Amino acid sequence: MSEPTPLLEVSGLRKSFRVAKNKAGRSKLTALDGVNLTLGRGETLGLVGESGCGKSTLARVLLMLERPDEGTVRFDGIDPFTLKGKDLLAWRRRVQMVFQDPFASLNARMTAADLIGEPWRTHRDVAPSPREREAKVRELLELVGLRATDAHRYPNEFSGGQRQRIGIARALALQPDLIVCDEPVSALDLSVQAQVLNLLADLQERLGVTYVFISHDLSVVRHVADRVSVMYLGKIIEHGPTEDVFDRPLHPYTAALMSAAPTLEEDGTAGSGERILLDGELPSPLDPPSGCRFRTRCWQATDRCATEAPDPVGRAESADALEPHEGRCHFPLSLTPVGA
Template sequence: MSETTVERTPEAVRGAAPLLEVTGVRKSFRSGRGRLTALDGVDLRLGRGETLGLVGESGCGKSTLARVLLRLERPDAGTVRFDGTDPFALRGKALLAWRRRVQMVFQDPFASLNARMTAADLIGEPWRTHRDVQPTAQARQRRVRELLDLVGLRESDAHRYPNEFSGGQRQRIGIARALALEPDLIVCDEPVSALDLSVQAQVLNLLSDLRQRLGVSYVFISHDLSVVRHVADRVTVMYLGKVIEHGRTEDVFDRPLHPYTAALMSAAPTLDASGAAGEDREIALRGEIPSPFDIPSGCRFRTRCWQATELCAEQAPPAASRPGVDEPHEGLCHFPLDAAVRGLTSGGRR
């Protein structure tokens, strides 16, 4: 991702009231196997004009959390506040107005676009519901041209169909569609994972440029930690439905507190200044991630942790904290790590 350059959020924007606050959100689902715990007391905060990276293995609850943020799933407990308002309390016109402010960029640019619609129709699709945003055909046509230019496409692309575009171009159409209602927040669910590496860099640069120009905020979900490191101001790490570490990107990546975070970071491909692979050894985790139907007692990561003790099985871990770049850096662990953990292997012990 060396081609990608991201300007960090201005301090003045960071100091403003949060755009999004999630507190103690829980969500579970019933099935034939019992109750699946998807989210277990999740807290997070997103500033205006900020990008929050949301990382963790498959099944950790990232997508369920995204659906809650989009008001597609109602939490069993906890609160969601968007610009001070509870979106789950809204009805009618108030809810419709709120939905303009939160949009989505999907993972697969091939599946998320209707093959029978032109680029202009796809970008203007949100206006079918929110008719007052662009009330006339002339206004809609003018805005489509503006959005195409904004995401780096040509005016002549308006009448082309999805099969006539490359994967990166399709994702640009998806981004333009998300911008059509001028949202405050865009939830990006693995938005570059289906793209080639060089195209990923282009799309990431586009998202960064749009953030700087429009002041839009992102919740950026990704398995690719090298991508997250380049795009996110802050990082939230999830494991089995729980936030186990969060803080400024520099703090979480350079000095992880939680063993799981350290293992993720060690497994991510990196390059040093000379272009050679980094010297840190990968931390090999034991076993597979436990079933969300049967979450381990105490620390839920203990079954895979190289430094787990009986205490980890008996008690839920407390929050460990250290000073961060701009805010406290926190992780849930009985034995929080120091920077030397990057050289440990699964056979090591703190």
Template sequence: MTDTSGIHVTETTATHPRGPAGSPPLLEVKGITKSFGHGRRRLTALDGVDVRLERGETLGLVGESGCGKSTLARVVLGLERPDSGTVRFNGTDPFTLKGKELLAWRRRVQMVFQDPFASLNARMSAADLIGEPWRTHRDIVPTAKDRERRVRELLSLVGLRESDAHRYPNEFSGGQRQRIGIARALALDPDLIVCDEPVSALDLSVQAQVLNVLSELRERLGVSYVFISHDLSVVKHVSDRVTVMYLGKVIEHGRTEDVFDRPLHPYTAALMSAAPTLDVSGRTRDEEIQLRGEIPSPFDIPSGCRFRTRCWKSEARCGDHAPLAVTREGAADTGPEAHEALCHFPLGIGTTGA
């Protein structure tokens, strides 16, 4: 698939079973709040966030810097304990686990980092980097012979040569380093991989290669992704569903085609209109939506609708009352297929502006 961004990404369909009817989703986050600071001076990073991820699915997480994406990722990874709300991974609350149970859970959730140059230890070979998780989870690959064999398998799985096992990070390109990072994430056979801007530091053509690797792995292994990115063209291609965040709150979510083609929230429409394009076909595009003002401080979030200070549709009620969720006509009313937004004045179907 190629779009106006110039990125060509192979389309794949996840074949991993979603479990029997009535089984819990792989990941379910409900009402999560998280703030930082002391006393009255507290930064609200997450405010009542709900997220759901099925097995074999990719959830795109988008929003401007400071919207809470990385904090949510840290909660999902078990690195930050939420102030309130619940996290369920295959029906289990990971924050109640201890000892061996917690260690066993941690292998099921792994991460691919943003910077392939900073996330790899320059003093370790590719084989050592990929096999580093086995130093903690010794029972996964118990012998040196097994580790050597598994490293070769993982290198091949991400499109590198077996002979690359003994090379060091400075001998690889940025795209190759990110492949090593992906192989390291796969070393423990996880169910979920959190990808935090995994291609933002790479050239455009290399981005496509890495994205294709991730898509192919999802099809072959059934792994699920939470994919964090500022690049909407990337999110559009790799995600089954999209969650849009603003100042610590989910303001729109739904199937990727619904959110991108028929955004409900003015903020989502503004993000879409501002996305860069290399389209030279001569077709006109909708006029870019200019947001007024700056993003408010997370220490002082506006009353009512938190987006109202920058929204061209804002009226008095937007400051007086927090908006309730609205559902796009024709979409599912509830569940993971629902297309919902928090807005007093949602945009019409097919509308990208006022």
């Protein structure tokens, strides 16, 4: 079987920012440090990690809101950072965003119809005609589970979950290939979260859209993602198929995250897995540890971890997998060598 063609390929991505000097005199914050990832068409990639690990910076680079210092981004075989003029505008239609706060991301003075149709004001060459516009808005409202009669209501007249549905409808207006979802359900009640997640899954099945799904909630990521990338201080330290990463984590940090996530047994009772408590705080990205960046909080760390950055190790998956399950650790928790 031939390997699937990826929609998105990121290689060696680095991004730093100049900030005020810290006590050690350092003023360069490295938000992304050699990030690699691959995303297939119609897939969902879950991007997880603590606050400050670089998830949002990676999202901004994928959306071309930030330019990387090094590395390449290829979308459907094209480097979007080389595009200009009409070619760049056409590319921007293919990548859209669903924001974390469903109220702050919507203009309170615009109706639902105006909000959903806002992208057409910029991309006029693909906008429906004035006669078709109203019908297209009604279609998008119904696609995301709202009523056509909601078109003339304002954001304050909707619940949080309904506002997020409007945001999703706006993202779909240009028929994108990729949607970056930045914590899209974290501001919603649990019952509403499930509704929005099910909506995203249904839209993916119907439209074939691809998602990069950023979240700190591992139970949500396990529900929606096909593959998971775990970030720590600007690096992806583990990635692979979702079930394998959750059931057989390679990196101690991943295992600690999984142990903190609530689980349910088959009978519906709360899981009783042992909680892994990490020592210390997340180091400053202005002064990351040498060697393995997780070593200052890791119970397995040795002198080697302080002097030598770990190479990726892992296990091979199915022949048609875009990437194997890999983790960057000198002492992986469970390992079958790649190719075994």
